[in-house]
Amino acid sequence: MTTTITRAEPIHAYDRLPAQMRILFYAILIVGGIVMFLPFAWMASTSCKPPTELATLPLRWVPANPVCLENLAQLYETSPNFNRYLLNSAALTIGRTLGQLLTCSLAAYGFARFKFPGRNVLFALCLGLLMVPFQAILIPEYLLMREIGWLNRFAALIVPGTFSAFAMFLLRQAFLQIPAELEESAMIDGANPLQTLWFIVLPLSRAALAAFAVITVQAAWNDFLFPLIVGNAPDIRVVTIGIALLQGERSTPWNLLMMGSFIATMPMLILFIIMQRQFIEGVALTGIQR
Amino acid sequence: MFTHLLGRTPLARRRAMWGIALVAPNVLGLLFFFGVPVLMAFFTSLQRWNALSPPEYIGLENFQRLASDPAFWQALGNTLKLILLVVPTGMALSLTVALILNERLRGRSFFRVLYFLPVVTSTVAASAVWVWIFQPRYGLVGNLLAAFGARDVGWLTRPDLVLIPIAIVTIWQRLGFDMVLFLAGLQGIPRTLREAAIIDGATRWDQLRFITLPLLSPTTFLVLVLSTISAFQIFDQVYVMTARTSRGGVGGSATTLTYFLYETAFIQSQYGYSSAIALALFVITLGVTGVNLALQRRWVYYEAEQE
Numbered sequence: 001m002t003t004t005i006t007r008a009e010p011i012h013a014y015d016r017l018p019a020q021m022r023i024l025f026y027a028i029l030i031v032g033g034i035v036m037f038l039p040f041a042w043m044a045s046t047s048c049k050p051p052t053e054l055a056t057l058p059l060r061w062v063p064a065n066p067v068c069l070e071n072l073a074q075l076y077e078t079s080p081n082f083n084r085y086l087l088n089s090a091a092l093t094i095g096r097t098l099g100q101l102l103t104c105s106l107a108a109y110g111f112a113r114f115k116f117p118g119r120n121v122l123f124a125l126c127l128g129l130l131m132v133p134f135q136a137i138l139i140p141e142y143l144l145m146r147e148i149g150w151l152n153r154f155a156a157l158i159v160p161g162t163f164s165a166f167a168m169f170l171l172r173q174a175f176l177q178i179p180a181e182l183e184e185s186a187m188i189d190g191a192n193p194l195q196t197l198w199f200i201v202l203p204l205s206r207a208a209l210a211a212f213a214v215i216t217v218q219a220a221w222n223d224f225l226f227p228l229i230v231g232n233a234p235d236i237r238v239v240t241i242g243i244a245l246l247q248g249e250r251s252t253p254w255n256l257l258m259m260g261s262f263i264a265t266m267p268m269l270i271l272f273i274i275m276q277r278q279f280i281e282g283v284a285l286t287g288i289q290r
Numbered sequence: 291m292f293t294h295l296l297g298r299t300p301l302a303r304r305r306a307m308w309g310i311a312l313v314a315p316n317v318l319g320l321l322f323f324f325g326v327p328v329l330m331a332f333f334t335s336l337q338r339w340n341a342l343s344p345p346e347y348i349g350l351e352n353f354q355r356l357a358s359d360p361a362f363w364q365a366l367g368n369t370l371k372l373i374l375l376v377v378p379t380g381m382a383l384s385l386t387v388a389l390i391l392n393e394r395l396r397g398r399s400f401f402r403v404l405y406f407l408p409v410v411t412s413t414v415a416a417s418a419v420w421v422w423i424f425q426p427r428y429g430l431v432g433n434l435l436a437a438f439g440a441r442d443v444g445w446l447t448r449p450d451l452v453l454i455p456i457a458i459v460t461i462w463q464r465l466g467f468d469m470v471l472f473l474a475g476l477q478g479i480p481r482t483l484r485e486a487a488i489i490d491g492a493t494r495w496d497q498l499r500f501i502t503l504p505l506l507s508p509t510t511f512l513v514l515v516l517s518t519i520s521a522f523q524i525f526d527q528v529y530v531m532t533a534r535t536s537r538g539g540v541g542g543s544a545t546t547l548t549y550f551l552y553e554t555a556f557i558q559s560q561y562g563y564s565s566a567i568a569l570a571l572f573v574i575t576l577g578v579t580g581v582n583l584a585l586q587r588r589w590v591y592y593e594a595e596q597e
Contacts (some may be wrong), residue, residue, distance in 0.1 A: 017393055021494075025390045032387060033404045036462065040407065042430055043419045059433050107316035114309025115302070119297055122317055129324050135523055135548050136572035139555045139565050140330035141323070164320030193308045222412035224526045225548075229556055240526075247418065247533045254422050261415035272410040276403055279410065283467055284474040288327040 027092075047071060047259035054254050060065040075256045075263075078246070080261065081234055087241035089264075092157045092227070092238055093220040099162025100216055101209065108171035109197050113183065138229065145230050152233035161165065161220065167212060174208035175201055211282035214275050221268055239264045303330035333567035341559035352566035362567065364542050364548035365576070368453065372546060373521045375457035376464075381513055384465045386473035389498070402473075406466035413463060420459045421446065447535045449543030456527045456544060464520070468513050475509025476502070507590045513581050522575050523548050547571045 017025070045061055046054070048068040051062065074240055086200055111123050142151075142158070150156040178201060186196045202209065224240040232241060247258045272279050296306035335352055339345040353445060356362050387405055390400045408416060419465045423430040424445040444457045465552050479502060503510075525548040532538060538545035545553070551571060555564035 017395075025393065025395060028386070029390060029395075029401050032383075033401055036405055036408060036465070039419045039423060039462070040417070040428070042423060046422060055428055057433070059428070059430065103316040103319060107313040110309045110312030114305050114312065115297070116306035116309040119309065119313075122313065125325070126320055129320055129328070131576075132324070132328055133519070133523060133572060133575060135525075135551060136568045137324065137327040137331055138551065139561055139568055140327035140334060142555070143330065143334070143561065144323070144327055160319075160323040163316050163323055165320055165324075168316055177441065191339070193312065218410055222414070224412070224414050224529075225552070228529075229552075235428065240412050243412075243414050243418055244530055244533065247421075247530070252421075252534060254425075257418050258422065261418050265411045265415050268410040268412070269407065272407070273403075275366050276406075280402070280406065283409070283470045 043258045043262055043265075046255055047262045049255050051253070051255065055181040071255050074253075075259045077262070078253065078256055079242060081237070082242055082263075084235065084237075085237050085239040086263070088154075088236055089221055090159075091154070092161075092223070093217055095158035096161035096220045096270050097213055097216045099158065100164050100167050101213060103162055104164055104167040105171050105197065105202065105209075107168045108175055109193070109201060111168070112172045112175040113180070116195075126168065129165045130169070134226075138225070141226075142229050143267040150230070151238060154230055154231075154236055157227055157236065157238070161223075161226075166286075167216065170212055171205070171208065174205045178204050207281070208285070210275070210278045211285050214271065214278045215282035215286055217271065218268055218279070296329040306316045331565055331568060334562055335569050337565075339560075339562040345562065348562070352563050353570075355563065356566050356570060361542060361545070361550065362570075365545045365547050367523060368539075368543070368545055369524070369547045371453055372457055372460070372524060373518060375453060376460050376521050377514065377517050379457075380461045380464055380468060380517055381510070383461065384468035384513070385472050385510070387465070388469045388476060389502070391469070392473060393477040403470055408463045409466040411463070411499060413459075413526035414530055416463050417459055420455060420462075421531050421534070424455045446531055446544075447540055449540050452532065452539045452544045456524070456531055459527050459531070460521070460524060464517060469516060471513050472506070472509055473514075475506050475512075478509075479505045504591045508592060511582070511586050511590045515579055518573060518582065522571065522578070525549055525552065547574075547590075 025065050041061070045063060048066040048071060049068070050065055051065040051068045053065065054061055079085075111119065145156045145160075150159075180198055182204075183196050186200050187193075191199070222240060223238070224244075227238045228241055228244075231237065237245075239260075243257070243260050246253065246260050296303040334345075336347060336349060337345040338348045338351070387401075391402055424432075425431055426442045426444050431445070432443060437442075438477050443451070445451050483501050483505070484497050487501055492500070525544045528538060528546055528549045529552075532544050538549050547567070548571065551564055551567045554560050554567060558564075
């Protein structure tokens with residue numbers, strides 16, 4: 001099911017918003033919008049302040065002596081592996097997303113269009129797994145990783161995340177909406193199921209795939225708890241852990257912490273600005289299907 | 291052989307083999323990486339198992355210990371308090387914004403993007419920023435609200451206050467998500483109903499009260515269930531926001547169930563006992579969802595049932 005958010009409507013004269021109400025609505029939106037945006041502004045502003053300005057009152061929104069580049073250099077001095085963390089996060093994100101797209105679209109296609117013994121039982125079993133919150137299996141998942149020797153290895157960060165009952169369920173719904181005749185005629189022309197999936201089904205599901213992919217990317221980039229327990233070794237740490245580590249025990253270098261948060265947030269903000277529609281459709285889709 | 295089980299005709303058998311081959315990677319992966327841990331969770335919860343000793347079967351002892359562990363009840367209480375702080379406020383705010391953005395206002399797509407921005411940021415980065423915002427002396431909150439005596443308040447160190455900043459970050463980060471769900475629900479309400487009501491002389495308030503809100507109630511229910519479940523899982527905020535004082539809050543005042551689980555399992559290495567906590571968390575979440583489901587008949591309107 002695709003949900004379209006934008007819609008052009010005819011303007012009916014009798015349904016005009018009264019002027020006072022319009023003003024009230026804008027006032028609420030603007031005040032709320034400022035509250036939503038302030039943390040980002042404060043983060044950017046702090047990330048360019050020298051240490052002396054962090055403890056100065058009254059607060060300044062624009063640093064008197066902006067030292068953005070110096071702080072950036074300082075961040076890498078304090079946390080020499082920060083680039084490594086960013087790359088690890090990128091690898092985790094790309095690995096999980098491509099992996100899910102592959103395994104889940106194959107499985108979704110199999111469940112949508114092929115009859116085989118045990119199909120319904122297997123599908124129900126996978127849906128049952130959706131009911132279990134990840135926290136409930138955190139410990140056995142960790143023990144399993146330890147048992148197979150994956151602790152602090154990249155495989156633990158990526159491989160379990162390439163399988164998803166949820167993505168499979170979503171994609172199956174999308175594939176079921178494609179008329180079966182299209183696939184049948186491809187089969188008659190001699191295409192095997194993989195070719196049909198690749199050349200017919202996936203291109204026709206582009207919108208659902210994109211919406212699903214951005215949501216997966218966002219969740220993977222921001223994942224924290226699982227990497228924290230299975231991958232807290234310096235060479236495979238992801239950037240969310242890197243940020244958490246910047247908080248010192250006694251004194252926190254706030255400007256550097258904000259700089260790190262800013263750098264870690266940027267990729268998702270940029271992706272969101274470019275693919276707003278897919279993000280919002282992805283949320284509507286995942287929320288509604290759940 | 292067994293090939294006849296796959297289908298009657300050769301074509302059906304070939305299709306069945308393809309189907310099995312297509313679903314195999316994901317199904318096997320799911321069973322191994324998620325199905326096996328689900329089974330392990332039950333066994334582990336019946337064992338005494340920590341870093342020093344090998345696992346040993348002890349029956350329901352972990353659950354008995356759980357029931358009489360004040361730390362567990364405190365974590366459960368903190369989690370419920372957080373849910374009460376987060377869910378009603380978050381839903382009221384996101385519904386209000388969605389109702390406004392559903393009107394034909396200029397710039398509404400700009401506002402939609404603005405309100406959605408926090409959703410795409412990581413909870414860890416967002417929490418770090420909010421710790422700085424709540425810093426007692428040089429933080430934004432203390433200085434903006436200085437006139438109300440909010441300067442030098444130890445938001446994150448005072449056990450009676452610490453849940454408030456955690457709730458605020460959670461609401462701030464979730465609002466855009468719930469807003470999008472509400473907007474999708476609002477788009478699904480046929481315009482004709484409101485038009486008919488307008489012709490019958492209904493005011494805007496009447497339309498909201500008697501048309502929009504009842505027809506939106508399935509979405510409201512969905513948002514209620516989803517945001518309650520996610521509030522049960524609050525962890526990153528606690529981990530980051532209480533890092534400087536004592537993780538989990540002074541005297542455990544910010545320890546949520548998920549944080550308690552993490553601490554017991556990965557700081558204290560009590561795998562058996564923490565598995566019992568995990569099962570309790572799962573059962574409590576299911577129970578609350580069940581209560582929600584049972585209550586929905588009273589207030590959720592489903593069009594199909596009215597026929």
